[in-house]
Amino acid sequence: MLYTSESIERIVDLFSTLPTIGRKTAQRLTFHLLRQSTEFVDSFAYALVELKKNVKYCSSCFNYTETDPCPICSSTKRNKTIICVVEEPNDVFAIEKTSEFHGLYHVLHGVLNPLEGITQNDIKIRELLQRLEDVEEIILALNPSVEGEVTTQFIAKSLKPLEIKTTRIARGIPIGSDLEFADEATISRAIEGRSVV
Amino acid sequence: MLYTSESIERIVDLFSTLPTIGRKTAQRLTFHLLRQSTEFVDSFAYALVELKKNVKYCSSCFNYTETDPCPICSSTKRNKTIICVVEEPNDVFAIEKTSEFHGLYHVLHGVLNPLEGITQNDIKIRELLQRLEDVEEIILALNPSVEGEVTTQFIAKSLKPLEIKTTRIARGIPIGSDLEFADEATISRAIEGRSVV
Numbered sequence: 001m002l003y004t005s006e007s008i009e010r011i012v013d014l015f016s017t018l019p020t021i022g023r024k025t026a027q028r029l030t031f032h033l034l035r036q037s038t039e040f041v042d043s044f045a046y047a048l049v050e051l052k053k054n055v056k057y058c059s060s061c062f063n064y065t066e067t068d069p070c071p072i073c074s075s076t077k078r079n080k081t082i083i084c085v086v087e088e089p090n091d092v093f094a095i096e097k098t099s100e101f102h103g104l105y106h107v108l109h110g111v112l113n114p115l116e117g118i119t120q121n122d123i124k125i126r127e128l129l130q131r132l133e134d135v136e137e138i139i140l141a142l143n144p145s146v147e148g149e150v151t152t153q154f155i156a157k158s159l160k161p162l163e164i165k166t167t168r169i170a171r172g173i174p175i176g177s178d179l180e181f182a183d184e185a186t187i188s189r190a191i192e193g194r195s196v197v
Numbered sequence: 198m199l200y201t202s203e204s205i206e207r208i209v210d211l212f213s214t215l216p217t218i219g220r221k222t223a224q225r226l227t228f229h230l231l232r233q234s235t236e237f238v239d240s241f242a243y244a245l246v247e248l249k250k251n252v253k254y255c256s257s258c259f260n261y262t263e264t265d266p267c268p269i270c271s272s273t274k275r276n277k278t279i280i281c282v283v284e285e286p287n288d289v290f291a292i293e294k295t296s297e298f299h300g301l302y303h304v305l306h307g308v309l310n311p312l313e314g315i316t317q318n319d320i321k322i323r324e325l326l327q328r329l330e331d332v333e334e335i336i337l338a339l340n341p342s343v344e345g346e347v348t349t350q351f352i353a354k355s356l357k358p359l360e361i362k363t364t365r366i367a368r369g370i371p372i373g374s375d376l377e378f379a380d381e382a383t384i385s386r387a388i389e390g391r392s393v394v
Contacts, residue, residue: 045242
């Protein structure tokens with residue numbers, strides 16, 4: 001027997017199912033928790049239960065929320081004429097961290113992927129098209145992957161007849177990185193998207 | 198507001214307190230759990246509560262166990278005349294994984310560290326000296342740190358009057374690594390501990 005306790009074995013197995021956590025890290029986390037107080041570990045367990053119980057999707061933007069509509073959609077301080085479209089809820093947090101964007105969001109929960117059979121009905125595209133009243137600009141902020149590109153083009157085409165300004169976030173050289181190490185596709189896009197200084 | 202849900206914020210905070218997990222990984226784990234079924238997350242929470250409730254110290258070897266004595270101490274297949282002394286419970290698992298050692302263990306739960314005020318009464322040295330009946334060999338398998346060395350010497354000295362064979366695990370070049378990159382202290386110990394081929 002490797003572990004002298006089934007409870008230890010179970011937690012190591014469960015931690016190992018999580019992304020970025022291998023078996024060695026899972027073991028390290030388990031032994032760390034064993035050294036913590038029962039109160040701490042119990043509160044961790046309680047917070048996990050609460051997470052799944054409380055967190056729902058906003059019926060407007062489909063971001064995670066505990067209230068419906070979510071705090072962003074219901075805020076009076078946000079500019080409701082501009083919607084930023086992202087793939088997943090964590091993209092919302094990534095953009096919120098910059099404090100640069102003050103409009104609303106729309107979470108697609110995926111991208112079009114014909115090879116895997118993911119079509120427009122599997123992601124929240126129809127829901128986006130249904131909330132365009134008073135909207136003046138749609139910013140497409142999908143990941144720069146093939147699927148992200150396909151989805152960007154599909155949404156842009158769907159919006160064309162509605163005459164709503166549609167933009168996409170810039171693709172280029174990341175801040176702090178080196179031109180020398182950028183791939184050719186990124187450099188091409190960076191030249192294409194050049195601006196006057 | 199960065200997160201649109203307090204429950205998300207709480208779990209991200211809790212994950213961030215764990216070793217090897219930074220804020221970005223904590224966020225990634227939280228979003229992963231949100232995508233899992235309620236049953237899975239609830240069973241994770243339950244396993245955490247069970248971990249702290251069920252896991253105790255073995256009153257003989259001080260390893261983690263759910264029964265007392267632990268499965269290793271109570272096994273009829275283990276050689277009870279040889280005890281391997283380690284610092285922490287995870288060291289037991291590291292050695293068990295090799296399937297090379299068939300004796301018993303003794304977990305000190307730390308090492309002597311005069312600078313931090315950790316003396317022989319703070320770790321399980323007295324408990325080791327009290328279980329030496331019928332023991333023929335003590336293997337000291339502490340980490341090759343200054344504190345591990347001090348503790349190894351201290352225990353060896355304590356065992357001397359009892360005339361029990363006392364050994365220590367070899368320090369040398371790790372398998373698969375390169376002599377060129379080994380530090381001088383390791384190379385010195387490897388030469389010192391050389392054996393006839």
